Amino acid sequence: MLKIKTLTKLLLGIMFSRDRWQEIFETIRKNRLRTFLSGITVALGIFIFIVLFGFGNGLKNSFKQFFLDDATNTLWVNPGKTSKPYRGFKANRRIELENSDLEDIKDNFKFFLEGITPRISRSARVRYKGESDNYSTRAVAPDHQYMEKTLIMKGRFINQDDLDKKTKNIVIGRLVAKDLFKKEDPIGKYLEIGSSAFKVVGFFQDQSGDREERLIYMPYTTQQLIEKNNDKINSIIVSFRPELGYTSALVFEKQLLLFLKKKKSIDPRDNNGIRIRNVADQIRQNQQFASVLQIIVAFVGIGTLIAGIIGISNIMVFVVKERTKELGVRKALGATPKSVIGMVLQESIFITALFGITGMIGGIALLSNIGDRLEEFFIIDPYIDNFTALGAMVLLILFGAIAGYIPAKRAARIKPIVALRDE
Amino acid sequence: MTTKKIINVINIKNLQKSYKIGNSLLHVLKGIDLDIKEGELVAIMGSSGSGKSTLLNILGMLDLADKGKYLLDDVLIEGLTETTAANYRNQFLGFVFQSFNLINYKNALENVALPLYYQGFGRKIRQAKALEYLEKVGLKDWATHLPSELSGGQKQRVAIARAMASQPKVLLADEPTGALDSKTSNEVMSLIQQINNEGKTILVVTHELDIAHMCKRIVTLKDGVIVEDQNVDQVIVGNHV
Numbered sequence: 249m250l251k252i253k254t255l256t257k258l259l260l261g262i263m264f265s266r267d268r269w270q271e272i273f274e275t276i277r278k279n280r281l282r283t284f285l286s287g288i289t290v291a292l293g294i295f296i297f298i299v300l301f302g303f304g305n306g307l308k309n310s311f312k313q314f315f316l317d318d319a320t321n322t323l324w325v326n327p328g329k330t331s332k333p334y335r336g337f338k339a340n341r342r343i344e345l346e347n348s349d350l351e352d353i354k355d356n357f358k359f360f361l362e363g364i365t366p367r368i369s370r371s372a373r374v375r376y377k378g379e380s381d382n383y384s385t386r387a388v389a390p391d392h393q394y395m396e397k398t399l400i401m402k403g404r405f406i407n408q409d410d411l412d413k414k415t416k417n418i419v420i421g422r423l424v425a426k427d428l429f430k431k432e433d434p435i436g437k438y439l440e441i442g443s444s445a446f447k448v449v450g451f452f453q454d455q456s457g458d459r460e461e462r463l464i465y466m467p468y469t470t471q472q473l474i475e476k477n478n479d480k481i482n483s484i485i486v487s488f489r490p491e492l493g494y495t496s497a498l499v500f501e502k503q504l505l506l507f508l509k510k511k512k513s514i515d516p517r518d519n520n521g522i523r524i525r526n527v528a529d530q531i532r533q534n535q536q537f538a539s540v541l542q543i544i545v546a547f548v549g550i551g552t553l554i555a556g557i558i559g560i561s562n563i564m565v566f567v568v569k570e571r572t573k574e575l576g577v578r579k580a581l582g583a584t585p586k587s588v589i590g591m592v593l594q595e596s597i598f599i600t601a602l603f604g605i606t607g608m609i610g611g612i613a614l615l616s617n618i619g620d621r622l623e624e625f626f627i628i629d630p631y632i633d634n635f636t637a638l639g640a641m642v643l644l645i646l647f648g649a650i651a652g653y654i655p656a657k658r659a660a661r662i663k664p665i666v667a668l669r670d671e
Numbered sequence: 672m673t674t675k676k677i678i679n680v681i682n683i684k685n686l687q688k689s690y691k692i693g694n695s696l697l698h699v700l701k702g703i704d705l706d707i708k709e710g711e712l713v714a715i716m717g718s719s720g721s722g723k724s725t726l727l728n729i730l731g732m733l734d735l736a737d738k739g740k741y742l743l744d745d746v747l748i749e750g751l752t753e754t755t756a757a758n759y760r761n762q763f764l765g766f767v768f769q770s771f772n773l774i775n776y777k778n779a780l781e782n783v784a785l786p787l788y789y790q791g792f793g794r795k796i797r798q799a800k801a802l803e804y805l806e807k808v809g810l811k812d813w814a815t816h817l818p819s820e821l822s823g824g825q826k827q828r829v830a831i832a833r834a835m836a837s838q839p840k841v842l843l844a845d846e847p848t849g850a851l852d853s854k855t856s857n858e859v860m861s862l863i864q865q866i867n868n869e870g871k872t873i874l875v876v877t878h879e880l881d882i883a884h885m886c887k888r889i890v891t892l893k894d895g896v897i898v899e900d901q902n903v904d905q906v907i908v909g910n911h912v
Contacts, residue, residue: 270794278776577772580733582761582789582837584754660753665733 272595282570283599286563290600290644291607293556297549297640298611298632304545306622306630308538321362322395323501324525325484325508334515343512343521347472347479353486356507360488360500363391366468366481374464375440376428383424385441385464387471395485396454398465403435403450410467417470419450421461439464444474494528501526553644561651564596568655576664585660592659596652597645604644608637678745680840680872681707681730686739688725699725701895702739707841707874712867712905714883715876717892724845726892727876731764731843732756744840761789765834769846771826773818779805779829780814786837804832808862824855831862835871842866842873848882860885861908881906 276283327343350366368387373380392398393405401422410417418439425434425448434448446466454460472478488500505524506516514521568575575588615630622630688700699722707713717723728734729741732748741748743763751759765786766772773782783801792800805811808828818826827847834842844863848856860882867873867887875886883889884906891899 271788274777274781573772574774577774578785578789579757580731580760580766580772581786581833582757584757584789586754587789663733665728 268590268594271591272598275591275595276599282563282567286560286567286596287599287603287606289556289559289563290648291603291610293553293559294604294607294640294644295611295614296552298608298637299614299630300545300549300552301636301640302611302615302618302630302632303627304542304630305632306618306627307541307545308535309630310623310626310628311534311538320528320531321490321497322485322487322527323497323504324527325486325504326523326525327483327512328520328523330514330518331520332515332518334518335513337513341521343514345481345484347481349481349484349508349511352507352511353484353504357486357500357504360492360496362487362489363394364484364486365389365392365395366484367392368468368471368480368482370471372441374424374428376437379428381427383462383464385418385466385471387466387468389468391487392465392485395487396460398452398454400450400452402433403448405450405452406465406467411469414469414473415467416444416446417449417467418446419452419465420448421463422451422453423458423461424464425451427462441466442474494532497526497528501529549640553640556644557647557651560596560600560648561654564592564652564655567596568592568659571659572662575659575662579662579664588660589653589656592656593649593652596656597649600645600648600652604641604648608641612637678709679706679742680709680711680744681705681874682740682742682745683730684740686726686729686736686741688722688729688734688736688738699895700729700736703892703895703897705890705897705900707872709872710867710870711888712864712873712886713875713888713890714886715874715890715892716878716880716883718878720894721892722895723876723878723892727843727845727874730841730874731766732760757789761786761837763840765837765839765842767827767830767834767842767844767847769849771818771823771830771850773826773829773833775818778815778817779810779821779832782818782829783833783836786833790837801832801836804836805829807835808832822855823851824858827851827855827859828862831859831866835866840872842871844873844875846876846878848877848879856882857908864905864908 325345327345330337330339330341330343333339345366347366350364353364354361365388370385370387371382372385374383386392388406389411390405390407393400398405398419400419403419405419406417409415418441420434420439428434428439429437434451437448438445439448440446441464452461452465454463468481472480486504488497492500501524505522508514508522509516509518512521575583578588579585612632615632618627618630620628622628683703683705686700686703686705687698689696689698691697703722703726715723715726725734729736730743732743732751743759746759746763748759773779774785777785780798780801783804784797787797787800802811802814805814808831810825810828810832813821813825813829818829821829827850831842831847834844842863847863848859851859863873863875864885873886875882877883884903885908886903887905888902889899890897
């Protein structure tokens with residue numbers, strides 16, 4: 249207890265000793281070049297570490313943004329062309345999805361399924377009063393809203409009633425509304441798509457950008473009705489119950505693929521007849537990639553830090569060597585070993601901390617100024633969390649102190665007689 | 672020479688010191704007996720290699736003897752830790768070196784104030800005292816000058832002021848005029864005499880006979896032993912300061 253008290257008193261004594269600081273400031277002021285050299289090493293080390301680490305985070309950000317607009321528990325089923333002959337069918341046969349596939353998936357995968365929607369993509373001339381333009385349309389089921397994370401701003405999305413009655417109701421993107429209706433409220437108005445009139449029942453926004461907001465959604469049954477009452481579907485999106493986890497999702501994906509291949513008479517070894525894109529799997533892969541990148545970046549950053557630390561210790565050794573005579577004089581005048589160590593150490597820690605903070609602030613300032621300016625290099629909003637920044641800082645100061653301590657200890661052991669010997 | 676009544680500031684008996692050089696042992700001090708009373712001005716003479724600087728270093732606690740007894744102001748100097756040695760140096764001794772050894776980035780005043788800093792005096796007191804001693808050596812107007820802006824003689828006077836500032840028992844001067852021409856040498860010796868006249872005990876190591884004769888007593892060393900120890904008629908140097 250007493251020991252802690254004395255130690256605290258001693259530390260406080262050092263920290264707040266005006267004379268000690270004055271002595272240090274004087275030394276620093278009168279050895280500007282030396283101080284500047286060691287300081288720059290530290291500042292640069294921290295600066296580069298912060299910037300690199302921030303860039304790593306920026307990369308992660310842009311990976312995250314790639315998937316921002318989609319639910320992550322979805323599988324995308326896309327038909328293609330077969331590449332192998334099978335059961336009497338020739339190779340190169342075009343596979344098509346139809347309404348019965350939707351029903352079969354619903355019936356056979358109840359355990360996994362959360363939602364399902366077909367998607368029929370078309371492009372059409374859209375007219376409202378004098379305005380007209382070409383827009384992409386998507387004919388879908390209500391579940392599509394969740395899977396694409398479509399945000400309804402006003403009105404509603406396509407519902408089951410629309411499907412059943414094959415209504416000519418549509419939901420338009422924010423930019424469609426802006427282009428065609430200007431400041432008018434689009435809800436309840438009629439748009440001419442191709443040769444039929446559709447009633448706008450809602451409009452939406454989408455986080456993934458302009459392209460998504462220039463879309464028009466309609467019931468898929470209506471689209472099929474217009475196209476000679478067929479039952480063809482471009483693609484199917486299914487979502488699985490998220491609580492199933494990644495492994496079950498892989499099982500689901502595999503079984504679904506097998507089921508569809510069997511139904512469509514595709515060779516099980518044929519990878520081209522039907523493809524399933526697993527968003528969760530893709531995100532996982534990308535995040536792994538980003539993590540590896542971050543590790544590499546951290547490695548480079550730590551390397552820079554170590555270089556900085558080695559730089560400091562080099563300079564401290566040089567400093568002590570340069571000051572051998574001065575320290576000898578001080579000892580002859582009555583400086584105790586403790587005061588010599590304290591002086592060298594406090595000076596090195598002070599310089600390290602001061603320049604370290606400067607470098608850190610510089611790095612953070614640079615990062616916060618970048619924002620999305622480096623988007624083309626996949627770096628978006630680079631940042632460094634306080635914990636990492638502070639950790640790097642503490643590490644640097646700690647090692648700066650250690651780097652200073654060894655030469656300081658040596659300095660304290662210098663015999664004044666050796667230091668003062670006239671050459 | 673010693674009487675019981677008067678305390679010797681320095682009292683050494685059978686002091687021995689040897690240095691290892693390669694495999695052979697170089698005996699530098701072969702048993703020195705020396706008493707120095709308060710207020711003496713003693714020159715330690717000898718050619719180079721006679722052991723005079725080693726003796727001074729041991730007296731100044733900058734080096735340790737192998738054998739023998741050393742009492743400084745009745746305190747036995749033996750087996751000191753570095754910290755105690757530093758405190759004793761600070762309390763008892765003032766050093767003047769041949770090459771001045773001023774701290775080059777501190778001005779004259781700050782140099783003189785340095786031992787006071789290690790004595791724990793506050794800044795104001797340090798500065799006032801340092802200025803007082805600078806005035807004593809005639810350099811009050813040079814207080815804010817860096818050593819590089821001072822002449823050799825001025826530097827040595829600053830060094831003397833620094834040695835005096837901590838009010839030591841003994842002033843140890845190692846070839847204080849070794850780097851100076853004869854005119855400035857006389858100035859410095861005049862200052863040393865003046866300080867001695869005020870009662871300070873001073874040891875001057877020199878190999879110059881005329882400098883030695885400006886002291887009151889000459890101790891001559893040769894090959895590690897005292898060959899001569901005599902009081903002399905002091906040559907008073909005119910007051911140049």
